[in-house]
Amino acid sequence: MTTARLAPATTASALAGRLREAIDAGRWRPGELLRQEQIAAEYGVSRIPVREALAQLQSEGLLEVAHYRGARVSRPRPEEIDELFDLRLMIEGDLLARALGRHDQRSLRELKRLQDALDDADDRLGWIAGDIAFHQALYGPAQRPRSLALFRQLRAPIDRFSVQALGPRSRKQGWADEHRQLIAAVAAGDAAAAGTILEGHLQATRAVVLAACAGQGES
Amino acid sequence: MTTARLAPATTASALAGRLREAIDAGRWRPGELLRQEQIAAEYGVSRIPVREALAQLQSEGLLEVAHYRGARVSRPRPEEIDELFDLRLMIEGDLLARALGRHDQRSLRELKRLQDALDDADDRLGWIAGDIAFHQALYGPAQRPRSLALFRQLRAPIDRFSVQALGPRSRKQGWADEHRQLIAAVAAGDAAAAGTILEGHLQATRAVVLAACAGQGES
C-alpha cells in the first residue's frame, strides 16, 4: 500500500519512474549526458514525455539541466550530501517524534511485515524501494504530508549512492537490526530511544553514502 | 545578487514565473481550473511551455494536477499551513544560526539596502519578491544551497496568502521592524536574540496567513 497506482500514470510519469531506477542503478555516470533522442528511442516514445520526465527528475535534484545544453546526472558535492543528511535528521527526527504516540497494533504489524519483506529483497533497487516504504510507514502516523514529501525528496539524490553500499560486504544486516530496534522502541513508546536509534541509523548511512560519493572519482 | 538572471530563461521557466505571480495575485481562485489553451493564448505561446510551467508549479506545491483532468490552484488545509510553518521554523532557524558568524560588513550593508528597498515597495507582489530577497541574503552566508532551496519551496504555497495581508491595515511596518531587529542582532553576533526574533517573525506571519487562509471560504 505504497501509493496505490489507481491512476494508470501518464507516459511521462511512468518514464520518470523508470529513469529514476535507471539512474539509481548507475545507468549513467554522474556528469554523463542524457540524450533526449536516445531515451525516446530506447523506451519507444516521443521526446515530449522524455522532456517532461527529465524536468521532473530535475525538480527532484537528480539531474542538472542547462539551457540548450542537455541534462546530466548531478554529482552532489560531499558538503551537499552532508547538508542533506542534516536536513533528514531534523525532519525525520521530528516526524518520528510526532508519529510515536500515534502508532497502534495495526501499524506496528505493518512495520514488521515491511521489514520482513526487506530481508527477502534480493535486488538492490527493490531494497531501496522497500526501505522507503518502511520509513514512510514509520512516519505515516504523524499525519504530516508535507514533511513526508520532503523526506522522499531529500532521499532522492542520496539513494543512488546507498545502492552501491548494498554490495557484497553489505550494511544490509546492520540496517535491518536498526529497523527492528526502531520498531521495538516505537512499540514501547520510548521517544528518547527511538530518536537515538534513528540518529545512529542516519549517521551510519551518511558515512556509507559519503564514502560511496567520494569513491565515485572525479571526472 | 539574488540569482543573477544570467540564463535568459526559457519560455517555460519565464512563464512559470509569470504564472506564480498571477496565482499570488489571485488571478485564479483556489480550486479553479487553469486551462492550458487559455493560458497559451493569453501569453502568446503554445501549450508545450504551458505544460512544463504547470508541472513546475505543481512540484512547488502551488497546483494540483490530475491526469487528463486539468490543473487547479491548491487549497492548503490549515493543518498543512501549520506544518509548513513548523518546517520553516526548523530550517530557517538552522540557516540563521549557521549564517550568523559568517556575515560581514558587506553582507550587512546589503541587508540594510534590501530592507530599505522593501520600505519603498509599493505593489504587493514586489514586496513579496523583496522579502524573499531579504531572507535569502540573510541566510546566504550559511552556504547551504539545499536548505535555501527548501526555504523558497516552503514559502511558495504560503506567499499567496501573505499577499492578502499586505492590504490597508498592513503588517508591513511590523515586518519591517522585525527585519531591522534581525539585522541588528546579526551585526551584534547575538545568536539567541536573532533566533528569538526570527521565531516571533514567523509566528506572527503564521497567524496572519492562517487568518487569510481561513477567510478564503470553502467553495
Add this chain to the structure above:
DNA sequence: CATAGGATAATTGTATCCGAAATTCGGGCA
C-alpha cells in the same frame, strides 16, 4: 419525474515537424 445510457464536445497527452542554440570539425593564419 428521476435516472441510466450513449453520442458529442471540450480538454488533455503524445507524436511529428520546424527554428534556434551549441558543439564539433576543418581551414586559414600567425
Add this chain to the structure above:
DNA sequence: TGCCCGAATTTCGGATACAATTATCCTATG
C-alpha cells in the same frame, strides 16, 4: 605547430497536428 574563426552537424526548445480521455448534454426508459 598551435590557435582562432567559421560552417556543418547535432541537439534542444517550441509550434503545430493528431490521438486518448474526460466532461457534458440529450434522450430514452423505469
